Amino acid sequence: MSLVRKIFAASLALCMLVGTAAASEIFDPQTKTWVRYDPSRAIRYYQAHGGVPADFRRQVVNFRTAEKPGTIIIDGNRHFLYFVLPGFQAIRYGIGVGREGFGWAGIVNVGRKVEWPTWTPPAEMVARDPKAAKYAGGMPGGPDNPLGARALYLFEGNLDTIYRIHGTTEPWSIGLDISSGCIRMNNDDVIDLYNRVEVGAKVIVLMQGAALYRGV
Amino acid sequence: MLLRCLAAGALSAALCTPALSATIVVGQPDWPSAQVTAHIIADVLQERLGVEVRLRPVGTIELMGGIDRGEIDVHPEVWLPNGEEIVREYRDVRHSLTLSPISVAAEQHVCTTRETSEATGLKALKDLSKPEIAAAFDTDSDGLGEIWIGARTWSSTRIERVRAKSYGYDATMMLLTMPEDQALASxxxxxxxxxxxxxxxxxxxxxxxxxxxxxxxEPAYDPNAWKIVTAEQDPAWLSLSKAETAWEPSRYHVGYATSLKQDQPKVAAFLDRIKITEEDAVAMSYAVHVDGRSPEEIAATWVKDNGDRIEEWVK
Known part of the structure; x- marks a missing residue:
């Protein structure tokens, strides 16, 4: 298998939807401390409230930065994605990030934007899982597609990095480190971001938290 | 420079082509004030001295090597003491590099935010060697805090590695290198x-x-507490080096190929007279990053607004 094909296969594997999740933290406004936020708590919270904790909901925040409006800054540690606005503000979205598959950080750009992207399971998954096998040729975009409503393909220069910002079918997983890679957002949020961001926009993935986990 | 390029063979001759036609190659390191200054130098050389100029983006250590090899003519900001050992070799031994007599005062430290200092008790650099303090900076749960020590290509970054070893926080903190904009977005x-x-x-x-x-x-700078061995001098440079106090008050100069004094005396005289102030440098840095303007455009405006100063430099 050529290196490129290996990378391609790896990229598909990274974007798989199912996996174990590790604990992260959310800010508790009552105690003003960061408290543990794990998958079981996340699912219970989602069922009880019909959404993720307030921290991870889309909101405009103060954000003093030297980066230009239109830039995306991804804080994998706090599970936030910032879309920089003028006047030292940003739109902050909650994200889910990979645990074992997220061992990267850097400065990339939005190379391509796709609505309702096709998801193609990797060959290993097709061989192992009959449910995946039926999508060996690619699962069309739609509500059950693990890439969700939109995908932003992250490029380094003109080359696809294999990483994507995409939607999800598991909205409760926002705010967690999920063992598959990529950067996942609720479908409403990824549609909102998709409509704002331009192809070519600078994307800074901070070198901290899940970005430092060794994996892949 | 002409002879050196011709002797270097076909491959590097291609790199040297601009020098054959007396083009001045201005190196452009990747921090904001150096980028703007490189453009100001290029602009004045072209518009006031009628010299062909090419800008070449390049890391600072490679840039100094490029001047020594005759591939690059100008370095907009040679930082001292960061590049002390390399400067000593090129300027004093090989006589390939000249530094302008004028310098800009600079400082180098390790910083935190006021909120961090108040929340964690971090006040002194040596505090980072305490595991309980370092733990506050651990975002990936590996037992080590994280600290940005500079970009990979900066001459200061190796020295920050030495400082981490000397203060002992190399054992408690992961030393991260990455581009400045990524680090400052953090x-x-x-x-x-x-x-x-x-x-x-x-x-x-x-x-x-x-x-x-x-x-x-940090304790005030003490020359006896500093000994820097470069990677070029000895592969065991890190274990042979020490830097147990604050940085020496720093400064930076315009640097250029000594051969320009003979080949292009007017250019050398101009480079010796350039005087960028600390206020200029802060304004350049802010304009590049916070205002989001391009170094080229900032330089053009600066040149337009500072005609009197430039007149002094080129007369």
């Missing part, structure tokens, strides 16, 4: 969430205007 994100952050910092720089920054305390 500072922005930390400020936005009140998260602790610690990082290499230098003046002149816009970051002091953007955030409430605290410099970590």
């Amino acid at each position: 500072v922005d994100a930390a400020v936005a969430t009140g998260a602790p952050i610690v990082f290499y910092c230098y003046t002149p720089h816009y970051i002091y205007a953007l955030h409430d920054i605290v410099t970590l305390e």
